[in-house]
Amino acid sequence: MFDEASSLRHPANRNRVDAFLSNEAAQPVAVASASKTFLAQRPNTSLEWNTTTGTPAAIAGKLSMPMTGTASEASQSFIRENPGVLGLNAEEVEGLTEVDSFGWAGLQFIRHQQTYQGLPVFGAKVLVGLDDKNQVRMVTSGLRSQISVKSSDKAISLREARQIATKDLGEQAKQRGSITHETVLYPTQQGHVKAYHLTVPAHQPLGTWEYFIDVQNGEIVDSYNSMKFYSFYFAPRARVYPSNPDKTQLATVMLRDVKSPYTKLDGQYCKVINEDATAAQASTTYRFDFPPDNTHFDECQVYYAVEKVYQYFLDLGFRGFTVSNPYGKANGGQLAANVHTGNKYDNAFYDPSTGQIYFGDGSYPSNANGLRDLAKEVDVVAHEFTHAVIDEYHPNMFGSEGSALHEGYADYFACSLLNDPDIGGYVVPAPEAPGVLRNCDNDVRYPNTSAEPHDRGQAWAGACWHLRKQLGQEVADFLIFGSMLILGTTAPTFKYAKDMLLLIDQAWCGSEYKAVIKRIFETDRGIPV
Ligand SMILES: [Zn+2]
Structure with missing residues (x-):
């Protein structure tokens, strides 16, 4: 059955891109001079370098005059007029295609994907933020300059690539859906490689396995598991507080968004799927009342929780689940939640290949741990x-730092919503063990963490939580949600995400919180300046 520990140890978790991302490239001279000229003509603008790509990571200020037309057109003409500032030449700029747009906090954002010789450059994107006069106010970028791709006539077929991936997952591998594919340029230390990107959903080893296979020679350039587990740890390694939801009385809550005819847990924001039974039915008085040991109780519990969390994110400016979804999984903004997943399964996860969330029943008490x-x-x-x-805004976020930020943000927002820094206090039962699975009110320093995403993510969640203690929930949630939203690359590092937090503060709050952010994230947590 499901075994997430072995799937996280599986050799298919190559994550070779990490080495690439920690490579510090020098900034190309031509790019630097184009940017210098650009900045000299515009007072009060700032620029951050991306030391991996040698292109600007972020430019902010009044970057253009107001423009006519749509935000999308204005964004395009800004890029066409200033290729050098982004580290590209005129030809490379023609390879940018718009892939997403959204509004947030007074700005309209347009995201463009970099392509080269007609193929998307994996993870290389640029985000342009414009105000209501179509004046460009910020650009964040993960673009690559001077892309080189070695080419030869030899090529393996897609069929061969699939065989290479499935063989690599091992003899016991069991798929749980069909393999999807695209051809991309994938970054390596030796330049970009034309690769088949295959997504393999599997029960065994449990995961959504992303493979990048060299089109020319069938070599596995990189591979990793993109499924987001709730926890890497099994319960024996977890800690709990003595208090838990057992002490909470059952209460009647309002389910505001159930769709007509109000008899199923199927609403504007959530649909629940019960793996063990047909869906819960309301009583004739529209009540979903089931005792906690009834199979339908979890459906009600998760439905209520998703509505509550969804509303919280909408208040932060979340646009809902919509367009940017590569798997066609959005259903009018509704999120599907699965309960009773697996058999006594000790985990919960988000699966990017389905866009759904899943919750196991846990194996306690038959398994004491x-x-x-x-x-x-x-x-x-x-x-x-x-x-x-x-995943809605940044599909395919990758790199171990990207995964750690995923976990760190996930812990922070869960705790902020509930105004409680503990994660997993109820699900971890061991009464003799003090503490909880994870605690956002921690002092974990970034340089002391391992590359395991939940471990390293604690440094990010902890820094965010301390920012919240300093600034209060309203301001901290705004800054932190904004920093996630404007990430200009899908392979962000902690330094990059922290710089985005500073940029949100600079652009929306006049750098009022710069000193406290720098103290908490750089001095206290050791995230690079
Ligand atoms: Zn997680």
Whole structure:
């Protein structure tokens, strides 16, 4: 059955892109001079370098005159007029295609994907933010300059590539859906490689396996698991507080968004799927009342939690689940949540290949080291929901730092919503063990963490939580949500995300919180300046 520990140890978790991302490239001279001229003509503008790509990571200020036309057109003409500033030549600029747009906090954002010789450059994007006069106010970027791709006539077929990927997952591999594919340029230390990007959803080893296979020679350039687990740890390694939802009385809550005819848990924001039974039916008085040990109870619990979390994110400016979804999974903004996943399964997860969230029942108490029912704790739902929100804006976020930020943001927003820094207090039962699975009110320093995403993510969640203690929930949630939204690359590092936080503060709050952000994220947490 499901075994997430072995799937996280599986050799298919290559994550070779990490080495590429930690490579510090020098900034190309031509780019630097184009940017210098650009900045000299515009007082009060700022520029951050991306030391991996040698192109600007972020430019902010009044970057253009007001323009006519749509935000999309204005964004395009800005890029066409200033290729050098972005580190591209005129020909490379023609390879940018618009892939997404959204409004947030007074700006309209347009995202463009970099392509080269007709193929998308994986992870290389640029985001342009314009105000209501179509004046460009900020650009964040993960673009690559001077792309080189080695070419030869030899090529393997897509069929061969699929065989290479499935063979690599091992003899026991069991698929749980069909393999999807696209051809991309994938970054390596030796330049970009034309690769088949295959997404393989599997039960065994459990995961959504992303493969990048060299089109020319069938070599596996990189591979990783993009499924977002609630926890890497099994319960034996977890800690709990003595208090838990057992002490909460059952209460009647309002389910505001159930669709007509109001007899199923199917609403504007959430649809629940019960793996063990047909869907819960309302009584003739429209009540979904089931005792906690009834199979339908978890459906009600998760439905309520998703509505609550969804509303929280909408208040932060979340646009809902919509367009930017490569798998066609959005259903009018509705998120599907699965309960009773697996058999006594000790985990919860978000699956990017389906866009759905899943909750196991846990194996406690028949397994003394197992977890309690994961559907019954709201912070677990909020954590998985946050993964879905990040995936909505940044599909395919990759690199171990990208994964750690995914976890860090997921823990932070779950805790902020509930105004409680503990994660997993109920699901981890061991009464003799103090503490909880994870705690956002921590002092974890970034340089002391391992590359394991939940471990490293604690440094990010902890820094965010301390920012919240300093600035209050309203301001901290605004800055932190904004920093996630404007990430200009899908392979962000902690330094990059922290710089985006500073940029949000600079652009919307006049750098009022710069000193406190720098103290908490750089001095206290050791995230690079
Ligand atoms: Zn997670």
